[in-house]
Amino acid sequence: MADIKTEVRRYIDDNFIMGSSGTPFADTDSLLDLHIVDSTGILELILFLEETFGIQVHDADMVPENLDSLNAIEAYVQRKHLARVAA
């Protein structure tokens, strides 16, 4: 599978940043702090994660700990994959 962070970064660049912000964001940066996602953007991001990585994001998982940085998203997607393998 392609690198999770690369794919998510490309999606965010294409759909949320669109060249509007000069400063690149780091893997650890909070997407909320940098105003990259908002309340409707997060729903689009979740849909993207579900479709691209074949996971289901439950309502209870929709917290910044899982979704607010590229590192967090990668760890979350990997956990979901592991859980599926174990099941």
Added chain:
Amino acid sequence: MRLHDFFASTAVRLATKTALVCDGRRSSYADIAAQAQALALSLHQHGIRRGDRVALLLDNSEAMVAAVFAVLQVGAVFMPVNTLTKADKLAYMLNDAQASALVTQTALTSVASAALTLAPGVHACWMVGDATPADATKATIGHAACLPYPAGRPADTPLPPLDAAVIDQDLAAIIYTSGSTGHPKGVMLTHLNMITAQQSVSQYLGLHGDDIIACALPLAFDYGLYQVLMAFKLGATVVLERSFTYPVKVLQTMAREGVTVFPGVPTMFALLTALNNLADFDLSRLRLITNTAAALPESHIRRMRELFPRAKLYSMYGLTECKRVTYLPPEQLDIRPTSVGCGMPNEEVWLVDDAGRRLPNGSTGELVIRGSHVMRGYWNKPAETAERLRPGPLAGELVLYSGDVFRTDAEGWLYFVGRKDDIIKSRGEKVSPREVENVLHELPGVLEVAVVGVNDALLGQAVKAFVVLAPGRAYTERDVIKHCHARLENFMVPKSVEFAASLPRTDTGKIRKTGLC
């Protein structure tokens, strides 16, 4: 009394009580007072005086709350600005208001510095967070001196009186609102305007000092701002969330803090009611839920009442020009669910026909508002001011023509019908089609555009653009959205773009928007 006097007396009366819970930090009234005092002294040292405008471009935070009171304490006027604002528009507002200073945060350095380069009148900029713009040795940002947002001073150092001359007729705030001309207008609000609104709203809601208010609305939006103003007068606690991006996180915090009051807009309630794990959170202390900015669909009203049977639900209506106008007493919700109610305490409202004649119950007409909460006008915009503020029943007084059309039932309850202008309400925010159209016209090869609101289940209205391109010019929908995204706040960016060969015209040659969807 001035707006900040209420806070000052609460800070003395309830010094150790929790005023604010934000980002996991609990701040007492004394903490906020100390922080406000430190910033006030710094503002004063750098020449900010009575009547000067100070823009606040800050996310919901302790720093933002303290900055509001700091600016008032030096007798100056605060200008809250939405943190989604892009550089050109920020520069427009700074120049339009002839602002002297900006208070912002490190994460917004690039927007702030681009705007300050275009706004030479701003001579000082306070920065929250690590004050390390690209070059840490740089002491200026744009034309302004770059200063750190100071840490709170010990509460036992009394503040010298910096605001002695200020009275309640002086301006406390300028809040920008979208206008149909495409340029935002600065709504001038005096201390008396804001105290009056605060008093009336607190009264009909029955807020009290033991309330714990969850605020996930931006403080740059008057609905969010007043949660703090009302709470800090009563000595209540505000649980401040940065945003509603993570509803589950907001719910976790609300349950943990035992929140009693939850103000929201329809998009927030749509997100909430869609969650299937709402029952996991103990929100049994919630006693008041308020909605404004756009009407709550009846289906959402029903769902909210099922989910929170013990909470009273208030449907309300307001506009920045006077903060709030109407509320529906919760016991009326089953009788007339689509009504926004009646005028609030210490205010008179009525409907007029096109000739300005007062209409009886059972009519449809423009809503007119009379009261001490009505703005002083739009900053530097006498023509637009004269359109909204017109002579009232008493000699010398002015009343507010809302620009919104309502109908009344036989008993006088009000129902929103529509706007007289074409402003779109998306996600609870006002979007000026003209402002979006202006940005679209900057794209080379765009001949004609029309921006309209189309119904959307989540957003209320979604922004849609119709674009006519010059022959031989080709853009994709994405290209157009991308162009807008770099120049407009997220909520103003069209959700969809339709390319057309031509646009329908009226007899007078203007683009006819009715029927475009």
